[in-house]
Amino acid sequence: MIVLLVLVIVILRSLTAAAAEGPIRFGVQLAPENTTIEELVSTATVIEKAGYDSMWLNDHFIPARGNKDAPHFESWTLLAFLAARTERIRLGILVSGNTYRHPAVLAKMATTVDYVSHGRLNFGLGAGWEEYEHRAYGIPYYSDRERAERLGEALAVITKLWGELHPSFSGKYYQLVDANFEPKPLQKPRPPIVVGGKGKKWIMPLVARYADHWNVPPGVTPKGIRNRLQIIREECTRLGRSPCVTEVSVFLPLQNITNIPLAGAATRLGARLLVDKNISRSVLAGSPDEIAAMIREYVDAGATSVIITTRPSINHDLMRRFAAEVIPKFAKP
Numbered sequence: 019m020i021v022l023l024v025l026v027i028v029i030l031r032s033l034t035a036a037a038a039e040g041p042i043r044f045g046v047q048l049a050p051e052n053t054t055i056e057e058l059v060s061t062a063t064v065i066e067k068a069g070y071d072s073m074w075l076n077d078h079f080i081p082a083r084g085n086k087d088a089p090h091f092e093s094w095t096l097l098a099f100l101a102a103r104t105e106r107i108r109l110g111i112l113v114s115g116n117t118y119r120h121p122a123v124l125a126k127m128a129t130t131v132d133y134v135s136h137g138r139l140n141f142g143l144g145a146g147w148e149e150y151e152h153r154a155y156g157i158p159y160y161s162d163r164e165r166a167e168r169l170g171e172a173l174a175v176i177t178k179l180w181g182e183l184h185p186s187f188s189g190k191y192y193q194l195v196d197a198n199f200e201p202k203p204l205q206k207p208r209p210p211i212v213v214g215g216k217g218k219k220w221i222m223p224l225v226a227r228y229a230d231h232w233n234v235p236p237g238v239t240p241k242g243i244r245n246r247l248q249i250i251r252e253e254c255t256r257l258g259r260s261p262c263v264t265e266v267s268v269f270l271p272l273q274n275i276t277n278i279p280l281a282g283a284a285t286r287l288g289a290r291l292l293v294d295k296n297i298s299r300s301v302l303a304g305s306p307d308e309i310a311a312m313i314r315e316y317v318d319a320g321a322t323s324v325i326i327t328t329r330p331s332i333n334h335d336l337m338r339r340f341a342a343e344v345i346p347k348f349a350k351p
Contacts, residue, residue, distance in 0.1 A: 042313075042348040043323035044341075045072030047112045047269065049331035050091040051081045055099070058091075061332050062100050066107045068341035072140065073104070074112035074325060080151050094127050101135035108138045112269065112325060113214035113233060115146035117157060117165060121172035121192055122199075125179045129203050137204045142212035142233065143176075145169040145221065166220035167191070173211070173228040180208040212267075222246050226253035231265040233325070237296035240319035243268070247320050267323040268316045273303040275339045282308050302326065306343040313344070 046065050050058060065073045075093040080086050093111050101109055109131070114124065124143075132139040145165040146152070152159035160168065171189040178185035179199040187194040203209055214233035215221035225232045232250065234243055243266070254262035273285050282304020302309045313324055328336045 040322065041350060042317060042321075043071040043267075044345050044348075045074060045108075045267070045323065045325040046070055046337055047074040047076060047325050047327040049076045049078070049081065049327070050093060050096055051078075051331060052088050053091075053332055055091075055096075057332060058096065058100065059103050061334065061337075062104050062107075064334050064337060066104050068338055069345070070107060070337075070341060071323070072108040072110065072325065073100070074110050074140075074142070075100075077111050077114045077118065078148060078151060079118075080148075080154060082148055082151075086150070094124075094131070098131050098134050101131055101138065104135075104138075106138075108140055109135055110140035110142045110212060113142035113144035113212060115148070116143055116169045116172045117146035117152065117160070121175040122179060122194065122197065124172075125176045125199070128176075128209065129180075129201065132203045132205055132209050133201070139203075139205070139209045140212050140231065141176075141209040142214060143169065143173065144214040144233075145217075162217070163220060166217065166224070169213075169221075170224050170227075173213070173224060177208070177211075177228065210265075214269075216242070216246065218246060218249055222249040223253050225263060226250045226259065227257060229263055231267065232263050234266065234268045234316075234321070236269055236271060236300040238268075239299060240315045243316065243319040243321065265322045266320050267325050268300075268321045269325050269327070270313070270316075271297070271301050272309075272326040272328050272336055272340060273301050275304075275306060275309065275336065275343060277305045306347065309340075309344050310347040313348075317348075 048058070048061060062073060075097055076082065077093050078090055079092065081088050081090050097109055097111060128139060128141050149159050168191050171192045174189070175187055175192050175194060178187055178194065179197060180203055184196045184198060185194055186196055210230040211228055212231040212233050213225045213229040214235060216235055216238050247266070250263055254260065274281065285301060285303035302312060316324070326340060
């Protein structure tokens with residue numbers, strides 16, 4: 019037991035050290051709402067030209083916040099469209115809701131995007147969380163535990179389809195029977211799997227078993243990241259999985275960039291009162307130095323990449339300013 023504990027501590031320290039020593043990657047997530055296809059293409063160009071490493075869409079059919087009657091595009095078909103109109107940037111859904119699509123169908127969709135993008139897909143998947151959307155469209159909204167169980171089976175189904183010839187699978191929720199799946203993904207052995215979520219009991223073990231990349235949702239503190247990384251590493255050790263998770267991204271809302279004194283603190287206080295006290299801790303606001311200091315707390319906890327989102331979702335000025343004034347602070351000498 020003592021040997022196991024020491025091993026886990028060493029692994030955790032090495033992960034944090036690797037995060038501090040390696041390049042920190044930056045991405046942008048878009049909510050494709052209240053916009054046009056032309057503006058989304060223009061935004062993808064802005065993100066790519068600004069030097070970001072990745073671009074992501076959310077996976078909703080109705081806006082998750084604000085006016086529920088506002089227009090919102092479907093993200094997987096949109097991602098394929100944007101993949102054909104970008105050249106360098108990696109693409110993904112942050113993260114796809116498992117309950118919205120059968121995993122075999124989703125695996126086929128993701129494989130298609132992998133080919134359209136010439137191997138630039140990061141495959142993101144989570145348990146699904148927006149109850150309003152499920153109810154509105156008649157999609158069953160299961161308990162937290164069942165959604166986690168379904169996510170686990172879905173990840174098993176997708177990895178089998180991507181990695182085996184004619185796999186079969188007999189689960190509680192999903193089944194495969196000698197399933198042909200061609201072509202296999204362009205990326206070998208498969209696109210990187212990104213699992214999003216924060217649940218210690220049910221989600222973190224799935225991250226350890228299947229993910230290459232854990233995406234940390236807003237509201238998880240640096241201390242919370244460390245605690246969950248310990249769970250992930252202990253589970254990897256139990257499973258004998260090596261390497262374990264190689265990337266940890268934090269999803270941080272970017273509200274403003276300003277040198278006005280105390281503007282950042284005031285912004286986070288407003289978010290605490292109007293949105294959510296946990297999410298408010300993750301809000302990036304204030305001067306470039308203040309924002310960089312907040313990000314460094316997450317990097318010190320083990321984050322290897324940062325994915326920002328702006329409000330409104332398409333804010334070219336904030337995206338460009340963050341790329342010009344914050345990202346360079348993480349460049350290696």
